[in-house]
Amino acid sequence: MDIHDQQDKRRRLNDQLHAVRDFTMGLLYVAAxxxxxxxxxxxxxxxxxxxxxxxxxxxxxxxxxIWRIVRGIQKNY
Structure with a gap:
C-alpha cells in the first residue's frame, strides 16, 4: 500500500465523517x-x-x- 492509497482512504473517511456531522447537525437545526x-x-x-x-x-x-442535510447527503465539499 503506497502513500497515495493511504491519503485517499483518509480523505474518504474524512468526507464520510463530515457528511454524518452535517446530516446530524441539520436534523438538530430542523428540530430547533x-x-x-x-x-x-x-x-x-x-x-x-x-x-x-x-x-x-x-x-x-x-x-x-435543511441546507446542512442536503449538503450532508450530496457530500459536496
Whole structure:
C-alpha cells in the first residue's frame, strides 16, 4: 500500500465523517426550527422574545438545517 492509497482512504473517511456531522447537525437545526414554530401549540409558555422574532428565527434555523442535510447527503465539499 503506497502513500497515495493511504491519503485517499483518509480523505474518504474524512468526507464520510463530515457528511454524518452535517446530516446530524441539520436534523438538530430542523428540530430547533420546528420547536420555535410549535411550542405554543404544545402549551408551553416561553416569553423570552416576541412572536415575530420567533417566527423569523425559526425560518432561518429551519432553512439552515435543511441546507446542512442536503449538503450532508450530496457530500459536496
Amino acid at each position: 426550527g420546528l420547536f420555535l414554530f410549535l411550542y405554543r401549540r404544545w402549551g408551553l409558555q416561553i416569553d423570552l422574545i416576541s412572536r415575530p422574532i420567533e417566527i423569523s428565527l425559526g425560518v432561518i434555523v429551519l432553512v439552515y438545517g
